[in-house]
Amino acid sequence: MSSVEYTQTDTHIGTDDNQRKTSQESMDRSRVVPRITIQAFCENEETANAISNASGDRRLAKSHVTVQMGGARAANSFYQSAPTPNLIIIESQAERDAMLSDLDKLAESCDAGTKVLVIGMVNDVVLYRSLMQRGVSEYMVAPLEPYQVIEAIANLYADPDAEPVGEVIAFVGAKGGSGSSTICHNTAWAMSKITDTDVVISDFDLAFGTAGLDFDQDPVQGIADALSAPERLDEVLLDRLLTKCSENLSLFAAPSTLDHVYDLSEKQCSTVVDVMRSNLPYAFVDIPHMWTGWSRQMLVHADDIIITATPDLASLRNTKNLIDLIGKERTNDAPPHIVLNQVNVPKRPEISVADFNKSLDRDVDFVIDFNPQLFGTAANNGQMILEFEPKAKASEQFNDLASKIARISDQNVETGSAFAKLLGKLNRK
Numbered sequence: 001m002s003s004v005e006y007t008q009t010d011t012h013i014g015t016d017d018n019q020r021k022t023s024q025e026s027m028d029r030s031r032v033v034p035r036i037t038i039q040a041f042c043e044n045e046e047t048a049n050a051i052s053n054a055s056g057d058r059r060l061a062k063s064h065v066t067v068q069m070g071g072a073r074a075a076n077s078f079y080q081s082a083p084t085p086n087l088i089i090i091e092s093q094a095e096r097d098a099m100l101s102d103l104d105k106l107a108e109s110c111d112a113g114t115k116v117l118v119i120g121m122v123n124d125v126v127l128y129r130s131l132m133q134r135g136v137s138e139y140m141v142a143p144l145e146p147y148q149v150i151e152a153i154a155n156l157y158a159d160p161d162a163e164p165v166g167e168v169i170a171f172v173g174a175k176g177g178s179g180s181s182t183i184c185h186n187t188a189w190a191m192s193k194i195t196d197t198d199v200v201i202s203d204f205d206l207a208f209g210t211a212g213l214d215f216d217q218d219p220v221q222g223i224a225d226a227l228s229a230p231e232r233l234d235e236v237l238l239d240r241l242l243t244k245c246s247e248n249l250s251l252f253a254a255p256s257t258l259d260h261v262y263d264l265s266e267k268q269c270s271t272v273v274d275v276m277r278s279n280l281p282y283a284f285v286d287i288p289h290m291w292t293g294w295s296r297q298m299l300v301h302a303d304d305i306i307i308t309a310t311p312d313l314a315s316l317r318n319t320k321n322l323i324d325l326i327g328k329e330r331t332n333d334a335p336p337h338i339v340l341n342q343v344n345v346p347k348r349p350e351i352s353v354a355d356f357n358k359s360l361d362r363d364v365d366f367v368i369d370f371n372p373q374l375f376g377t378a379a380n381n382g383q384m385i386l387e388f389e390p391k392a393k394a395s396e397q398f399n400d401l402a403s404k405i406a407r408i409s410d411q412n413v414e415t416g417s418a419f420a421k422l423l424g425k426l427n428r429k
């Protein structure tokens with residue numbers, strides 16, 4: 001979204017809830033802002049808070065943001081003796097002429113390459129034009145939500161010629177054995193069919209991962225090679241380390257042996273994930289049920305998260321804790337998707353779906369029945385549920401979950417999808 005769109009006749013352009021929701025949804029797409037320095041000078045506490053909040057967002061994690069009060073005047077005295085950063089954000093509540101004169105003063109000390117984003121109080125077309133004439137990059141009207149700040153900065157620094165970056169979709173189980181890997185692999189398979197673009201499953205369960213088994217593959221190389229020398233990983237090496245499962249689906253397979261122990265670092269993992277993100281439309285990350293620096297980071301930095309839980313007390317508690325943590329760490333992202341799996345095991349006392357929802361204070365997104373015949377046979381055959389029994393209810397649910405992650409409506413799935421063509425442009429292979 002550009003902050004505010006002006007036309008000749010606009011006197012006030014409000015951001016109603018619908019517009020806001022659409023913008024926020026579109027911003028959920030990964031748009032990581034590069035390593036730049038941003039200095040904000042605010043006049044209003046609310047604006048300062050919105051920028052501070054935005055600076056903690058994962059999309060701005062690489063940039064260095066400072067926020068101070070005092071508006072244009074403070075900026076002017078600050079830059080008398082300091083070099084200007086990549087981006088200066090100035091909030092000004094002054095009248096048009098006073099604001100312009102403050103900005104003219106600022107321009108005198110601005111180094112080449114510094115961009116200026118102005119936050120004002122009014123939708124004033126004349127002011128907007130004067131600002132643009134002076135080379136101001138963007139004008140926004142307070143009050144602002146953090147996501148609007150992130151979006152505006154991303155718009156200024158996204159390379160218009162760069163292809164869109166891919167999405168990282170993280171799958172985690174609320175408890176060991178809840179079926180998270182099964183859901184990850186099946187949904188990835190569905191995603192590769194629905195979007196007709198490349199999807200990669202990266203199996204971060206290095207010693208025990210089942211992605212190879214589930215797709216009947218036994219590759220010699222895979223994710224462990226990438227993690228052992230992440231600085232060497234590029235598009236070419238990535239291509240060599242992937243194992244093709246079907247036309248659009250590849251596997252970044254785990255060695256699944258006990259020959260080595262892997263104490264992964266956050267840096268190793270984030271380097272590998274970044275290379276996947278910039279080379280693939282969808283990286284599905286199968287995270288084992290463990291709580292380490294890297295697994296936590298993987299969740300917090302993913303574009304979408306799917307938690308798989310089973311209907312029992314431990315799963316409920318862990319799901320609640322995960323939702324709380326994710327909510328705190330990702331204030332500008334949609335909440336995680338929750339799959340309640342292995343429901344209705346005969347004779348097993350379970351927490352009902354209604355009670356599970358009530359305790360979470362939200363509804364789970366999918367309820368998948370316990371079906372040992374179907375899941376067991378597919379797993380033993382090295383097949384996906386959608387291949388083995390396309391008409392099964394679980395198959396439909398995997399298609400639905402994939403469509404939800406790709407933000408595609410049912411209609412598009414059935415008609416072969418205009419979106420697929422669009423997403424196809426992402427396919428570099």
Ligand SMILES: Nc1ncnc2c1ncn2[C@@H]1O[C@H](COP(=O)(O)OP(=O)(O)OP(=O)(O)O)[C@@H](O)[C@H]1O
Pocket residue numbers: 173175176177178179180181182183205210288289341342343368369370371372375376379
């Ligand atoms: N809905 C289901 N009905 C029956 N069996 C299922 C269902 N979902 C998963 N399973 C089975 O449960 C077992 C565990 O699944 P999976 O390995 O996917 O779980 P996980 O959460 O990834 O486990 P881990 O904690 O080891 O990573 C597998 O044998 C799988 O086939």
Ligand SMILES: [Mg+2]
Pocket residue numbers: 180181182205286287288289
């Ligand atoms: Mg698993």
